Amino acid sequence: ATSETTKNITVNPLPVPTITGPISICVGTIGTTYTTEAGMAGYIWAVSSGGTITGGLSTNQITVSWTTAGAQTVSVNYTNGIGCTANSATPKNITVNPLPVPTITGLASLCVGTTGTTYTTEPGMTGYTWTISPGGTITSGSGTNQIAVSWNSTGVQWVRVNYMNAYGCLAPSPTQFDVTVITNPSASGSITGTSQVQQGQSGVVYSVSPVPGATGYEWTLTPGASIASGANTNAITVNYSLTATAGNISVHGTNSCGSGAESPLFPINFGHDISGTFIYNNSANTPLDSVRVYLIKSGLKLDSTFTSSAGNYIFQSKANDTYTIQATTKKPWSSVNGTDALKVQRHFAGLEILTIPIRLAAADVNNNNYINATDALKIKRRFAGLDTYFDRGDWVFQKISGGDTIIVNGALVTQDFYGLCVGDVNGSNNPGTGAKSLSLVDLIQDYNVYSQTGVVIEVPVKVSRPISVGAISLVLNYPAELMEIIDIGIKQGNLTYKAQNGTLRLAWSEINPMPVSGEEAILKLKIRLSDNFLPGSEIRFSLDQGSEINDTEGTSFDNLSLFMPVIISRQESGNGIADEEFASLSVYPNPTNHFLNIDYQLQAPGQIRVELITMLGQSVMIHDSWQEYGAHQLKSDISQFEPGVYSLVISYEINGKKSKIYKMIVISK
Numbered sequence: 001a002t003s004e005t006t007k008n009i010t011v012n013p014l015p016v017p018t019i020t021g022p023i024s025i026c027v028g029t030i031g032t033t034y035t036t037e038a039g040m041a042g043y044i045w046a047v048s049s050g051g052t053i054t055g056g057l058s059t060n061q062i063t064v065s066w067t068t069a070g071a072q073t074v075s076v077n078y079t080n081g082i083g084c085t086a087n088s089a090t091p092k093n094i095t096v097n098p099l100p101v102p103t104i105t106g107l108a109s110l111c112v113g114t115t116g117t118t119y120t121t122e123p124g125m126t127g128y129t130w131t132i133s134p135g136g137t138i139t140s141g142s143g144t145n146q147i148a149v150s151w152n153s154t155g156v157q158w159v160r161v162n163y164m165n166a167y168g169c170l171a172p173s174p175t176q177f178d179v180t181v182i183t184n185p186s187a188s189g190s191i192t193g194t195s196q197v198q199q200g201q202s203g204v205v206y207s208v209s210p211v212p213g214a215t216g217y218e219w220t221l222t223p224g225a226s227i228a229s230g231a232n233t234n235a236i237t238v239n240y241s242l243t244a245t246a247g248n249i250s251v252h253g254t255n256s257c258g259s260g261a262e263s264p265l266f267p268i269n270f271g272h273d274i275s276g277t278f279i280y281n282n283s284a285n286t287p288l289d290s291v292r293v294y295l296i297k298s299g300l301k302l303d304s305t306f307t308s309s310a311g312n313y314i315f316q317s318k319a320n321d322t323y324t325i326q327a328t329t330k331k332p333w334s335s336v337n338g339t340d341a342l343k344v345q346r347h348f349a350g351l352e353i354l355t356i357p358i359r360l361a362a363a364d365v366n367n368n369n370y371i372n373a374t375d376a377l378k379i380k381r382r383f384a385g386l387d388t389y390f391d392r393g394d395w396v397f398q399k400i401s402g403g404d405t406i407i408v409n410g411a412l413v414t415q416d417f418y419g420l421c422v423g424d425v426n427g428s429n430n431p432g433t434g435a436k437s438l439s440l441v442d443l444i445q446d447y448n449v450y451s452q453t454g455v456v457i458e459v460p461v462k463v464s465r466p467i468s469v470g471a472i473s474l475v476l477n478y479p480a481e482l483m484e485i486i487d488i489g490i491k492q493g494n495l496t497y498k499a500q501n502g503t504l505r506l507a508w509s510e511i512n513p514m515p516v517s518g519e520e521a522i523l524k525l526k527i528r529l530s531d532n533f534l535p536g537s538e539i540r541f542s543l544d545q546g547s548e549i550n551d552t553e554g555t556s557f558d559n560l561s562l563f564m565p566v567i568i569s570r571q572e573s574g575n576g577i578a579d580e581e582f583a584s585l586s587v588y589p590n591p592t593n594h595f596l597n598i599d600y601q602l603q604a605p606g607q608i609r610v611e612l613i614t615m616l617g618q619s620v621m622i623h624d625s626w627q628e629y630g631a632h633q634l635k636s637d638i639s640q641f642e643p644g645v646y647s648l649v650i651s652y653e654i655n656g657k658k659s660k661i662y663k664m665i666v667i668s669k
Contacts, residue, residue, distance in 0.1 A: 015040070015080040019092040026169035027096050030054065030065040034092070040078035044089065048072045050096055069098040097167035100125065104161055104177035111257035112183050115139070115150040119177065125163035131174065133157040135181060151181045185214035185253030185260030193249075196271035196317040200242045202228065206249060207235035211260055214253025222247030222268045246270055271317035274406055274413045278311045278327065278397070281358050281418040282427040287311030288419045291397075294326045295406075323406045325417065326397070333394035333421050335429035337383045337473030339550045341376040342509035343425040348372045349511050352553065354425065357402025358418040363425045367392035379423045380496035380507035383473060392422045426554055440548040440556045445540060449565040451662035453533045456486070456615060456647060457567070460521035463549075464561035468513040469522065470552035475544035476504040482533045483567075487526040489617075490514075495523075503544070513552045522549075522562075526617065529567070539567035565660065587648060591666035598634040598650075605629050606654030612638070612665065613647045620646075643669045 021034035031054065036043070038060045047053055050068030064074060077089035106119035116139065121128070123145045130142055135153030151157060160174035193206035211217070216232045224244025230236035234251075248265040274295065278288040293313045295303040302323075307313045344363050346352035348371060354360050363371045365378050367390075381387040397419045398404060406415055421429050444464075451457055478485075480502035488495055488506065492514040497506040506523075516522045533539075541564050548556045585600040598610060605628045612621035620641055623634055650661040 012082045012084055014084050015078065015086050017076050017078055017086055017090040019074060019076055019090060021074070021092070023093065024095045024097060024167065025066055026167060027066055027069040027098055028172065030063075032064045032066065033061060034064060034074050034076075035061045036076045036078065036090075040080055042077075042079040042085065044077045046075045046089065048074075048094075051094075066094070066096045069096045072096050097165075097169050099169045100163060100165040100171050102161050102163060102171055102175040104159055104175055106159065106177065106179075108178065109180045109182060109256065110151060112151055112154045112181050114181075115148075117149045117151065118146055119149060119159045119161075120146040121161045121163065121175075125165055127162075127164040127170070129162045129174070131160045133159075136179075151179070154181050154183050157181050182213060182255060182257055184258045185255055186212040187261035188217075188250075188252050188263035190264050191249055191251060191266035193266065194317070195267055196269050196319050197240055198272070198317050199224075199240055199244050199270055201317070202239040204238045204240065205235065206238060206266070208251050208263055210234050211253030214255055214260060216254040217251055218254055218259065220248075220250045222249060225249075225268070240270075244270065269319050271319045272408050272410070272412045273314055273316050274318055274323070274408065274415065275312070275314040276415040276417060278307050278313065278417045278419055280427070280429065280431050281356065281420045282429060284430070286431055288329065288331070288431060290331075291327050291329045291419065294328075296324045296326055297321060318408050320408050320410060323408070324404045325399075325406055325415070326404065327395075327417065327419070329395055329419070331395070331431050334424075334431075335546070336379055336421060336423035337546060337548065338380055338471040338507035338509045339428070339473060339548065339554045339556070340423050340425040341379040341383075341507060342471035342511075342550065342552075343554050344371060344376040344379065345373060345509060345511050346554070347425075348376075351511060356418075358396065358398045358400075358420050359425055359427065360402075361392075361396045361398055362420040362422050365390040365392055365423050376509060377496070380509065382423065383507040384496045384505040385498040385500065386496065390422045394422055396420055396422050440558070441543065441560045441562055443541060443543045443562045443564060445566045446563050447565050447658035447660070449567045449660040449662060450570045451529055451533075451567060452569060452664075453529055453531050455662050455664045456526060456528045457649075457662045458613070458617060458647075459525040459527055459564060459567070461523040461525065462521050462563040463516055463518065464563065466515070466517050467549070467557060467560070468515050468551060469549060470511075470513055471509040471548075471550040471554060472506065472522070473549075474504070474506045474523075474547045476506070476547075477542045477544055478502055478504065479539055481530065482537055482539050483527045483529055485525055486528055489524040489526070490522070511552070524617075529569075533569050535569050537569040570661075585650075585661070587663055587665070590663075591668045592638065593643075593668045594637065594639045596636045596638050596648075596665065598636075598648075599631070600633075600650075601631040602627055602629055602654065604654050606652050608632075609649075609651040610634055611649045611651070612636075612641075613649060615645055615647075638667055641667055643667050 017036050019034055019036055025032055043058055045057055045062050047064055050072040051064045051066045054063045054065050056062040072094040073091045075089040075091040077086050079085045102121045104119050104121055107117055128143050130147050135157040136149045136151045139148045139150055141147035157179040159177045162171050162174040164170050188211050189209045191206055191208050194204050197204055217234050219236055224241040225238050228237045228239045246269050248267055250262050250265055252262045253260040278291050280286040280288055288311045289307055289309045291307040293305050294301050295315050303315050305313050347354045363375055365375045397417050400416050485499040488497055493510045495508050550556050588597050608627045610623040611619055613619050646665045648663045648665045
């Protein structure tokens with residue numbers, strides 16, 4: 001080409017984005033606007049990690065929320081109208097300022113009515129805004145960093161403040177400072193504890209219910225008393241010196257506002273112990289343990305305790321006054337028998353006057369304030385099992401000198417008491433075992449009686465030597481399935497007895513002695529042999545504990561024996577009865593209306609007694625003679641006897657052995 005070709009090129013400048021918007025802002029501000037040039041395309045905005053774009057991301061104007069204090073940035077880039085884009089985004093530095101955290105100093109607890117109480121926050125700030133709860137009033141300092149407050153109401157109150165810091169930032173909510181407005185403690189309630197104490201006593205506890213509003217307690221004690229523990233609390237332990245004197249204890253609650261009203265006065269009196277021993281009124285003065293003892297004043301039971309194993313009791317610190325002592329026990333009633341009845345009879349007759357007060361009380365078993373034959377009878381009836389209680393009860397307790405009154409008058413009182421089973425007039429019980437010792441007499445069954453079912457026989461009870469009897473108390477056991485007791489005889493006076501379930505309980509007493517020879521029966525038991533008294537059966541009697549025989553003064557006879565037979569059932573063939581002393585024994589006819597024949601053959605010579613006895617115990621025929629070895633016959637005319645049932649009793653002593661044979665005979669007309 002003859003000339004150069006020229007092409008004109010336009011090189012456009014790159015855009016230079018700018019950003020307008022606040023460069024200093026408070027943390028937490030939302031919706032802050034940042035703007036760049038309008039009419040461009042492809043806007044690209046970015047903020048540092050302490051902020052978040054909340055709107056306008058593709059436009060020339062965005063909104064930002066700043067969440068983190070410190071140095072932050074916002075940047076933008078775009079493409080201008082000729083399609084040019086800046087080489088790099090334009091940044092804008094932003095300072096995100098922290099929010100203030102107001103603090104408050106001042107009294108957190110104070111008394112109602114306090115004025116001019118100051119509360120302070122950080123100085124050098126602006127826009128101070130103070131508020132308080134309705135229980136107080138700001139008296140000065142509003143709009144400053146320190147206010148003065150008067151508190152008018154009790155309870156939990158508060159103070160609040162907010163302000164702007166040097167960056168112009170305001171806390172999102174006011175700071176609250178809690179204040180407890182208190183008043184003097186409430187009045188103290190009544191004191192609980194021991195009013196009756198002793199000089200030298202320690203460890204006595206007193207307390208009062210917690211007092212509302214109290215943070216401490218002030219106690220006032222009687223002279224000579226000191227707090228051992230619990231000072232400034234609502235419960236204290238007090239020691240009394242040997243010189244302590246009577247007075248009052250009081251207490252009131254305290255706190256920073258002052259003291260509450262005093263409690264009612266609690267009187268302190270220095271009392272005295274009442275103590276002693278309960279013993280049984282017997283020859284051993286046996287201690288009575290586990291007796292419940294009551295202290296009574298004007299009919300009210302003030303206190304109670306139990307006696308120790310040694311019989312001791314104590315009531316501590318009792319005021320000067322007049323008291324009575326009552327006692328009860330669960331120990332068994334025991335050892336009351338015919339001897340005691342005799343003692344009561346002798347007392348009533350003036351032969352042996354009871355002088356010990358407790359025994360006089362025990363003798364009055366029917367509790368009518370008189371001692372007479374009625375009491376003796378009731379004693380015998382209870383021993384026999386006919387009665388089960390006394391009107392006075394089972395036990396009686398009295399002072400040694402009688403009565404039950406205790407007077408405390410400025411000194412310790414030592415008072416012993418007697419206890420006694422009601423009716424135990426001679427004090428024979430041993431409460432350690434709950435009963436008398438074993439029977440004071442023994443029983444010897446020294447001969448045999450032979451009989452059959454349905455026969456009524458008389459069983460004598462003899463003594464081993466001549467005696468003069470004042471009282472009899474017997475507990476006799478027997479096999480009730482083999483026999484029944486239908487009557488008991490005694491030659492003098494009246495017996496009191498009960499036979500039941502195989503036990504005979506019998507009591508007798510008389511002022512006038514009953515002489516009994518060694519061969520004479522002291523008692524006669526009339527018994528009927530039951531249908532169970534079959535061949536091979538034996539009836540043996542035994543004495544139980546509590547059995548004794550006494551002289552006219554109530555003294556038990558020593559080494560005394562009673563004699564009773566063994567009753568044996570023997571095989572009968574026709575009218576015959578086999579026995580080891582008889583080769584044969586036959587009684588016929590039976591029934592009979594004229595003659596009764598008794599044929600027998602003895603194995604050895606001996607004394608033979610044949611007796612016919614009515615059902616009333618009257619002997620209507622007796623043959624008594626010495627018989628030689630061999631066969632014998634006795635023929636008796638019984639036609640003169642009234643018709644009825646009789647007992648034929650053959651008594652014999654052969655080779656030193658005594659025996660009896662009983663047989664029922666029917667006489668008809």
